[in-house]
Amino acid sequence: MTDDDKSAKAYEQLGRLKSTLREREARVAELEKRLATLESSTAVQFGRLVAGAARNPKSGRRLPKDLYRLWRRRHSPVPASGTSAGGGVQPERVDRPEDRLLVAGPCDTMIIAGVFGPGTAELLGEHAKVVPLYPHDAATVLRSADVDAVVVDAAAGEPGGPWAYLGVPGMYDRDLALHELRRIAAARALPLVLYGAAPPATLACLTWDARVTEAATAPGRLTELLEPAR
CATH class of the missing domain: 1.10.287 (Helix Hairpins)
Structure with a gap:
């Protein structure tokens, strides 16, 4: 070289x-x-x-x-x-994940916990953050969830959903689960809203803080009713 x-x-x-x-x-x-x-x-x-x-x-x-x-x-x-x-x-x-240690569930939009029928959670999800509740863990979730209101869908008892037969006489397990939710909501001062048209008589006869029955304007009307409670 x-x-x-x-x-x-x-x-x-x-x-x-x-x-x-x-x-x-x-x-x-x-x-x-x-x-x-x-x-x-x-x-x-x-x-x-x-x-x-x-x-x-x-x-x-x-x-x-x-x-x-x-x-x-x-x-x-x-x-x-x-x-x-x-x-x-x-x-x-x-x-940053550590922000959740300082404030529980920070959110800029309204948060709704609900007993929903098929399609209702998706519809309301366009107007608010939605936390679906299910019969087996509804009480546990609601006790700790950071929400602004509890919404019960008049169509939640239709067959095919997790709350199927809610409001049907004789379905005591669904009625007991809903009763516990209402008790927890009252203890936390969360507004209770009956959502949707033509609710079954077993739901209509209960006491509600608000009722939204106009199907066409229900999502927007629900937002208007709950906004002052935030």
Whole structure:
């Protein structure tokens, strides 16, 4: 191998090393930015607040206020040292799982828990967030769900749905499940709404906070009735 060949090979190897070094420097810079973002994230600040309260019980009295302020600032822009000039995903625009630890079920729209017949949940889902209730776990779900109202569909007892035969005399298991839902809703001060036209007599005779019977305008009317309760 001549000297010229050796020099060319050395320069080629030097170029590869410089390219590798630039890539690693770029990765280190990106990791430093991510670390700065992580240190200012809601998750880390939440952990520090809780850990501090655990170490010093006296400071625990300020914990609810500190957590509330942290939640209010959860979408504040990250400092310039924690952002990337090259673009990419902005961390402050990402919904973080730890936000759910600060506020139970945050939602910008009305949330309805309901006893629905076929197709009703999909229809109401165009106007609100819907939480379907089923006979086997309705009471458990309603006790913990963050909802604005409880809606009972007049057509829920039609055959083929999970609440089939609700309102039919003799179907005591469905009646008991509905009675428990009504009791929980009353205890939580949740509005009880009978939804839909021509409800069975066993539902119509019950006490409701509101009744929506106009089939054509029912979804919009339901939204209007429940909006003040939010």
